Amino acid sequence: VSKPAVEEKLEEKPTTLTAVEELRGAAEVPGPGAVPKTRKEPREAVPEGVTAKLEAVVPRPEAVVPRPEAVVPRPEAVVPRPEGLAAKPTGAEVLPAPAEVRVNLVSDAGMSLNWSPVPGAARYEVAVQTEGIELLTGKTSNVEYQIDGLKPSKKYHYSVTAIGPDGGRSAPSKTFHQITKALPTPGGIKQSSLTETGATIAWQPVPGATNYSVSVSPAHGRVVESSGAAGAERRLTDLHPNTEYTVSIIAEGVKGTSATSQPLVIRTKDDEERKRREAEELRQKQLLQKQQEEEEQRKQQQKEDQQKQQTLLENKRKEEEQRKQQELLEKQRREKEEQEKELLEKQRRDEEQRQQQELLEKQRKEDETKQKVLKEKEKIAEEQRKQQERIEKQRQEDERKQKELLEKERKQEEEAQKKKELLEKQQREGEEKEQKELLEKQRKQEKDKRQKELLEKQKKEEEQKKQLEKQRKEEEDRKQKSLLEKKRKEEEQKQKELLEKEKKEEEEKKRKELEKKTLEQEK
Numbered sequence: 001v002s003k004p005a006v007e008e009k010l011e012e013k014p015t016t017l018t019a020v021e022e023l024r025g026a027a028e029v030p031g032p033g034a035v036p037k038t039r040k041e042p043r044e045a046v047p048e049g050v051t052a053k054l055e056a057v058v059p060r061p062e063a064v065v066p067r068p069e070a071v072v073p074r075p076e077a078v079v080p081r082p083e084g085l086a087a088k089p090t091g092a093e094v095l096p097a098p099a100e101v102r103v104n105l106v107s108d109a110g111m112s113l114n115w116s117p118v119p120g121a122a123r124y125e126v127a128v129q130t131e132g133i134e135l136l137t138g139k140t141s142n143v144e145y146q147i148d149g150l151k152p153s154k155k156y157h158y159s160v161t162a163i164g165p166d167g168g169r170s171a172p173s174k175t176f177h178q179i180t181k182a183l184p185t186p187g188g189i190k191q192s193s194l195t196e197t198g199a200t201i202a203w204q205p206v207p208g209a210t211n212y213s214v215s216v217s218p219a220h221g222r223v224v225e226s227s228g229a230a231g232a233e234r235r236l237t238d239l240h241p242n243t244e245y246t247v248s249i250i251a252e253g254v255k256g257t258s259a260t261s262q263p264l265v266i267r268t269k270d271d272e273e274r275k276r277r278e279a280e281e282l283r284q285k286q287l288l289q290k291q292q293e294e295e296e297q298r299k300q301q302q303k304e305d306q307q308k309q310q311t312l313l314e315n316k317r318k319e320e321e322q323r324k325q326q327e328l329l330e331k332q333r334r335e336k337e338e339q340e341k342e343l344l345e346k347q348r349r350d351e352e353q354r355q356q357q358e359l360l361e362k363q364r365k366e367d368e369t370k371q372k373v374l375k376e377k378e379k380i381a382e383e384q385r386k387q388q389e390r391i392e393k394q395r396q397e398d399e400r401k402q403k404e405l406l407e408k409e410r411k412q413e414e415e416a417q418k419k420k421e422l423l424e425k426q427q428r429e430g431e432e433k434e435q436k437e438l439l440e441k442q443r444k445q446e447k448d449k450r451q452k453e454l455l456e457k458q459k460k461e462e463e464q465k466k467q468l469e470k471q472r473k474e475e476e477d478r479k480q481k482s483l484l485e486k487k488r489k490e491e492e493q494k495q496k497e498l499l500e501k502e503k504k505e506e507e508e509k510k511r512k513e514l515e516k517k518t519l520e521q522e523k
Contacts, residue, residue: 095120095170098160104144107259108152108181113160114144118170121162127172129157139163153182153255182256183208186232186249189264196241196269201249205232206258209251215260217246242270299425306424306432314417322406328516329402332458333395339505340391344384350494351380358484369483376479383472394461405450416443448521455513462506 095118104112113126123141127134138145150156157177162170188204201214214223214234224235239245244267251258355377362369420439427435473495477488484491 095162095164095168097171098124098162098173101158101160101173101176103176103178105259106178106181108150108184110146110148110150111156111178111180112144112146113158115160115173117143118162120164121170122165123163125161125163125169127159127161129175130154150180152180155179181258183251183253183258185259186212186251186261189247189249189261191264191266194266194269196271196274197239198235198237199239199245199266199268200233200235201247201264201266202233203249203261206251206253208253208255209258210254211252213250213252213257215248215250218243239268241268243268302429303425307421310417310421318413325406333399335509337395343502344388346498348384351377354487354491372483376476380476387468405454409450412446413443451517451520455517466502 098115098118098121100116102114104114106112115124118124123139124143124145125139126145126147128147147156147158155177156179157175159172159175161172183206186203186206189201190203191199191201193200203212206212212232212234216223216236222237224237236245236247244265247264247266249261355373358373359370416439420435423435424432477491481488
């Protein structure tokens with residue numbers, strides 16, 4: 001990978017030092033003009049809370065010893081540039097080297113640089129070295145630059161070169177070095193439990209931190225550990241009332257420290273304000289308690305009066321509705337049972353007469369026909385018995401459903417009563433009449449709905465019954481067609497008359513039910 005290709009990619013899109021290192025890889029080796037890798041003694045730790053001072057790196061002649069195995073000539077296209085010298089195009093204006101290069105902020109993963117503007121410069125190129133390898137982090141038109149993607153507790157050398165509009169380059173600035181912090185900067189600082197003489201400060205824990213140094217300005221009061229030596233929380237005590245304090249935090253670990261966090265400004269509460277507020281809260285509490293007691297007594301009296309009246313009216317209404325409902329259901333059940341018994345008895349007599357006539361006419365001539373007729377009679381009797389059992393079972397099921405319906409209505413009425421009592425507590429005396437009318441209207445609608453469902457159910461049962469009767473008759477006609485051809489017309493006539501009569505009875509029954517329903521609605 002050639003050096004110009006790397007510079008082109010960095011100019012197209014800024015990148016981090018980590019990305020540049022991956023791009024260049026191990027294939028690129030220092031050239032004759034590059035600074036070889038040397039082992040340097042580590043610097044002393046920077047004092048906590050103070051920005052590290054920048055030091056000019058002066059190469060030591062005895063330390064610069066190139067390694068024979070590392071000296072590999074670069075391609076001809078790569079021409080190394082000696083440190084401190086810049087290529088000057090013919091006729092280009094000579095720019096001075098950037099001065100006052102310094103670090104604004106250092107963290108565990110980056111640093112922020114700035115420098116004094118260079119007259120005539122259009123942009124600046126920032127170069128960073130680490131372990132003897134020069135890394136280009138990009139170009140900028142501002143007098144500041146943010147370097148990201150660094151590694152914790154590692155020394156980096158940096159310099160700045162000014163570039164003019166015509167491409168002329170200045171000499172690089174002095175090369176400085178800076179060691180990144182070992183831990184991330186504490187963040188998420190917030191206050192809680194603020195009083196006149198104290199406050200609680202909490203922040204997000206820093207991975208790898210074993211302790212935290214909390215600085216308070218003005219420096220009076222005490223910092224108390226409230227969650228262990230490495231806990232991310234401290235309690236400030238013995239503060240002055242109505243005083244503004246600035247709090248900053250530094251994380252400490254085995255490998256080093258972090259940068260100072262963003263300052264948090266807090267102000268303690270006023271002592272006089274607290275006393276006045278407590279007195280006002282006590283007075284408001286006493287007044288509110290007195291009002292609540294009076295209101296509770298008034299509501300209790302109203303509730304007792306309303307409950308007495310409502311209980312009396314509701315008991316009367318429930319008794320009357322239950323009595324009417326029971327009478328109606330009993331009457332419908334008796335009518336239905338009588339109709340079913342009459343129809344079954346008539347069918348049974350007709351069937352017996354028909355079978356007796358057939359047996360008398362064909363007893364001597366057709367023994368086989370007699371056997372078939374007897375078997376058919378037994379089958380019909382069995383079907384009738386099953387039909388009677390189904391009808392009885394259906395009647396019992398209807399009675400059970402009616403009981404469940406009554407029980408459900410009772411529960412719904414109880415729920416409606418509870419809702420009504422709850423609403424009456426919250427309503428004024430002027431709204432009681434309107435609420436009663438609304439509840440009465442809902443009750444009537446529910447009653448009409450249940451009556452309609454009952455009628456629809458009865459209608460479906462009648463239709464099912466007719467369908468069963470029709471299927472049975474069709475089966476009988478099909479089996480006896482060859483034997484009872486002479487009686488076919490007579491049977492059809494009888495069936496038509498029977499269906500006509502049932503239809504009239506059904507219409508009469510529906511008319512009576514409609515009259516009853518109309519009468520109930522009028523009541």
